[in-house]
Amino acid sequence: MYLFYILLFGVSLLFGCDHQPPAMVEEGAVAQRPDYGDTLLMGSIGEPSNLLPVLASDSASSDINGLVYNGLLRYDKNLQLEGELARSWDISPDNLTITFHLRNDVRWHDGHPLTADDVLFTYRLLVDPAVPTAYADRYLQVVKAEAPDPFTFRVTYGQPLASALVSWMFPIHPKHLLEGQDVTRSPLARRPVGTGPYRFMEWKSGEKVVLEANADYFEGKPYIHRVVYRIIPDPSTMFLELRSGGLDLMGLTPLQYARQTDNLAFKRRFEKYRYLDFSYTYLGFNLRRPLFQDVRVRRALAHALNKQELVDGVLLGLGTATTGPYKPGTWPHNPHVKTYEYNPAKARTLLAEAGWQDTDGDGILDRDGRPFAFTIVTNQGNDARTKSGEIIQRRLQEVGISVKLRVIEWASFIKEFINPGDFDATILAWTITPDPDAYAVWHSSKTGEGELNFIGFKNAEVDRLLEEGRHTLDQDQRKRIYGRFQEILAEQQPYIFLYVPESLPVVAKRFHGIDPAPAGIMHNFIHWYVPNDQQKYQR
Amino acid sequence: MFAQITKRLIMMVPLLLGITLISFVVIHLAPGEPTDLQTQLNPEVSSELRERLRAQYDLDKPLIVQYGKWLGRLAHLDFGESFVQDRRPVAEKIAERLPVTIMINLLSIGLILLIAIPLGVLSAVRRNSLFDRFTTVFVFIGFATPSFWLALLLMDFFGVRLGLFPIAGLKSLGHEYLSFGRQIADVLHHLVLPVFVSAFGGLAGFSRYMRGNMLEVVRQDYILTARAKGLSEWVVIYRHALHNALLPVITILGLSVPGLIGGSVIFETIFAIPGMGKLFYDGVMMRDYPLIMGVLVIGAVLTLVGNLIADLAYAMADPRIRRR
Numbered sequence: 001m002y003l004f005y006i007l008l009f010g011v012s013l014l015f016g017c018d019h020q021p022p023a024m025v026e027e028g029a030v031a032q033r034p035d036y037g038d039t040l041l042m043g044s045i046g047e048p049s050n051l052l053p054v055l056a057s058d059s060a061s062s063d064i065n066g067l068v069y070n071g072l073l074r075y076d077k078n079l080q081l082e083g084e085l086a087r088s089w090d091i092s093p094d095n096l097t098i099t100f101h102l103r104n105d106v107r108w109h110d111g112h113p114l115t116a117d118d119v120l121f122t123y124r125l126l127v128d129p130a131v132p133t134a135y136a137d138r139y140l141q142v143v144k145a146e147a148p149d150p151f152t153f154r155v156t157y158g159q160p161l162a163s164a165l166v167s168w169m170f171p172i173h174p175k176h177l178l179e180g181q182d183v184t185r186s187p188l189a190r191r192p193v194g195t196g197p198y199r200f201m202e203w204k205s206g207e208k209v210v211l212e213a214n215a216d217y218f219e220g221k222p223y224i225h226r227v228v229y230r231i232i233p234d235p236s237t238m239f240l241e242l243r244s245g246g247l248d249l250m251g252l253t254p255l256q257y258a259r260q261t262d263n264l265a266f267k268r269r270f271e272k273y274r275y276l277d278f279s280y281t282y283l284g285f286n287l288r289r290p291l292f293q294d295v296r297v298r299r300a301l302a303h304a305l306n307k308q309e310l311v312d313g314v315l316l317g318l319g320t321a322t323t324g325p326y327k328p329g330t331w332p333h334n335p336h337v338k339t340y341e342y343n344p345a346k347a348r349t350l351l352a353e354a355g356w357q358d359t360d361g362d363g364i365l366d367r368d369g370r371p372f373a374f375t376i377v378t379n380q381g382n383d384a385r386t387k388s389g390e391i392i393q394r395r396l397q398e399v400g401i402s403v404k405l406r407v408i409e410w411a412s413f414i415k416e417f418i419n420p421g422d423f424d425a426t427i428l429a430w431t432i433t434p435d436p437d438a439y440a441v442w443h444s445s446k447t448g449e450g451e452l453n454f455i456g457f458k459n460a461e462v463d464r465l466l467e468e469g470r471h472t473l474d475q476d477q478r479k480r481i482y483g484r485f486q487e488i489l490a491e492q493q494p495y496i497f498l499y500v501p502e503s504l505p506v507v508a509k510r511f512h513g514i515d516p517a518p519a520g521i522m523h524n525f526i527h528w529y530v531p532n533d534q535q536k537y538q539r
Numbered sequence: 540m541f542a543q544i545t546k547r548l549i550m551m552v553p554l555l556l557g558i559t560l561i562s563f564v565v566i567h568l569a570p571g572e573p574t575d576l577q578t579q580l581n582p583e584v585s586s587e588l589r590e591r592l593r594a595q596y597d598l599d600k601p602l603i604v605q606y607g608k609w610l611g612r613l614a615h616l617d618f619g620e621s622f623v624q625d626r627r628p629v630a631e632k633i634a635e636r637l638p639v640t641i642m643i644n645l646l647s648i649g650l651i652l653l654i655a656i657p658l659g660v661l662s663a664v665r666r667n668s669l670f671d672r673f674t675t676v677f678v679f680i681g682f683a684t685p686s687f688w689l690a691l692l693l694m695d696f697f698g699v700r701l702g703l704f705p706i707a708g709l710k711s712l713g714h715e716y717l718s719f720g721r722q723i724a725d726v727l728h729h730l731v732l733p734v735f736v737s738a739f740g741g742l743a744g745f746s747r748y749m750r751g752n753m754l755e756v757v758r759q760d761y762i763l764t765a766r767a768k769g770l771s772e773w774v775v776i777y778r779h780a781l782h783n784a785l786l787p788v789i790t791i792l793g794l795s796v797p798g799l800i801g802g803s804v805i806f807e808t809i810f811a812i813p814g815m816g817k818l819f820y821d822g823v824m825m826r827d828y829p830l831i832m833g834v835l836v837i838g839a840v841l842t843l844v845g846n847l848i849a850d851l852a853y854a855m856a857d858p859r860i861r862r863r
Binding site: 134208412 | 578636811
């Protein structure tokens with residue numbers, strides 16, 4: 001990306017004083033410079049719900065909003081924070097105040113200049129009780145927000161908040177179009193106006209959303225002229241569309257990746273990518289149940305499972321077995337925690353220590369006349385979780401534990417099993433956020449009904465670490481805090497962390513400039529291009 | 540006649556009220572709420588926020604109050620606003636999906652009638668012939684074939700391998716740049732596979748029904764009379780028998796009026812067609828109460844009206860009924 005700027009700069013220096021017609025400049029540089037033009041067709045399973053980011057919470061909306069809007073900050077390709085609308089930012093020595101210095105060359109798609117008032121307005125939207133947004137909590141911690149001049153925005157917190165910076169990645173909304181209106185009725189929900197690299201063109205419900213390159217984008221006009229999100233609800237149809245040329249980019253399932261695209265005809269037309277996804281799947285135990293209160297039992301279960309077998313069987317090898325709640329290879333991840341190798345004999349020994357033995361010879365362990373039997377619940381519609389459940393069921397059967405698997409429709413699953421804590425064990429997944437704060441999932445204050453620590457995990461040291469971690473800004477210090485947190489989780493095994501799946505995008509070969517990185521492939525989308533002679537769509 | 544229609548129309552009001560009340564209660568009995576999608580298992584959402592969202596949708600009020608409010612709006616023909624995040628008027632969302640669904644259903648019913656009536660008549664006329672047996676097997680294969688499976692096979696063969704038909708959606712990418720005639724051709728081109736798949740499954744019912752009617756009619760005395768008069772077999776079958784055998788079809792068509800707006804989720808999902816089936820299914824999955832109720836009310840009204848129209852049309856076509 002920086003290379004690109006240097007190159008452009010050099011070209012203008014060379015020809016700048018000669019008053020050459022611009023066409024000549026382009027011809028001179030054509031060997032190095034990517035071509036503009038062409039359309040990228042992207043497949044989306046779901047229809048976006050709302051293109052005002054403050055109201056949307058689905059992935060289809062946020063994919064589109066990501067191209068239409070900008071935040072003050074963003075992650076670079078290595079998941080480090082960098083400025084987007086903010087040129088730079090300062091943090092006060094007491095870690096309470098952040099001052100953002102905004103770029104002064106940014107315009108909304110309607111030509112209106114972006115100022116700090118827009119940022120202040122976005123903050124007010126997020127904390128306005130009348131706005132039905134799911135994002136208010138982090139911004140409610142701000143005690144003072146101000147815009148001392150048109151290109152400076154300053155926020156002050158009551159106590160240092162580690163995720164404060166990350167929270168300013170939130171898309172900035174246009175004040176001049178939304179002020180004084182009921183945002184829930186704003187036409188911008190269907191016709192967004194942002195500052196991003198692509199401007200909104202049209203949205204045909206259930207059919208497509210069309211975006212076009214923003215020629216005034218402050219980082220330069222994107223090369224790909226148009227992006228079309230086609231809404232295709234069925235993954236098989238989407239795959240057929242891809243093969244027939246009706247799509248240029250989609251996410252594959254492991255089965256499609258491993259078995260259905262491994263032929264020359266496909267490889268000639270498409271490039272496949274794989275990188276670790278931002279989520280982990282786990283088997284969580286309800287620690288309120290006497291069955292799982294003994295840590296020896298949880299460790300025994302960990303020894304009884306073969307995580308690699310799950311990765312191979314369920315994900316066809318397209319994923320990695322995991323030991324904790326962070327993505328391997330990122331800074332919060334601690335690779336040195338206690339691991340539990342697959343060892344059924346050891347599992348049986350540990351269970352015997354905890355008093356579980358097969359006294360009546362029926363193949364099922366028992367203690368005080370009660371058999372070791374429990375039910376794993378998971379939600380319907382996620383094939384990988386169901387399959388994992390079946391493999392786990394079989395492995396536990398082998399050490400003498402009888403497991404039932406129940407698959408339940410999502411809403412009932414949450415309302416009747418997870419929220420009231422009425423389950424033995426569950427297979428679920430969490431999103432891994434680049435910021436390691438895990439307070440909501442692991443702190444002992446979050447065990448109430450409907451809260452996220454639904455397994456009832458309580459550990460005084462973890463509580464202390466999580467409190468400290470979310471108020472510490474220094475990354476090395478946080479690495480130590482969350483490293484220790486992972487050690488405790490590994491020792492306690494409240495979850496058996498199973499695997500991190502891989503994201504498996506596929507892109508048509510004519511697109512060049514793709515740079516796979518820890519952040520995925522979309523981070524440099526505005527620099528993707530199609531050479532003139534390969535362009536498919538002229539208009 | 541007029542008095543009878545008025546009476547039927549008045550009777551429909553309490554019936555409709557009953558239908559809406561039962562629907563309203565039943566959908567609220569299902570676990571889960573519209574706000575769940577936004578708030579459940581979301582680490583960024585606190586319980587106060589959850590309550591605040593619920594209050595915005597009136598979900599914290601007793602069910603009877605919610606029903607009253609909904610009914611009040613319905614009295615002004617207002618279906619309310621969708622509970623999903625786009626908050627668009629339900630009427631608008633339905634209006635957007637309705638034309639496509641009606642078009643596909645009309646085309647598919649048309650195609651079914653076009654094929655099933657001659658098929659049924661011929662099988663009746665040549666009862667137990669090779670043709671009859673072959674047709675029977677054929678239409679039942681159609682009946683038994685899962686539509687999603689057939690659709691995927693056809694898409695793979697005609698779309699990917701032969702490249703003859705587009706795979707999904709209703710319009711090509713450059714649709715808006717085409718001339719009007721080309722636009723229609725483009726949509727029809729996209730409709731070939733979906734209409735074929737949806738008609739294929741419906742052949743069995745209609746053709747069997749037609750065959751049964753025809754067999755019934757052919758046994759009647761007036762057919763014997765016609766034959767005795769020395770009329771040609773063609774005239775006997777197609778003028779005298781067919782007319783009478785078609786009468787009950789009116790009733791079936793009347794009953795299929797509500798079916799015109801009800802799409803099929805599986806079918807629409809596979810072909811990526813933005814129709815009513817998918818709209819309703821997504822509404823149910825997200826517990827979008829106003830949308831669910833809107834679709835149900837329209838369905839209920841059409842069912843009742845369809846029945847009425849079928850009865851009236853039957854009376855018009857068949858003098859025996861009119862006299863009573």
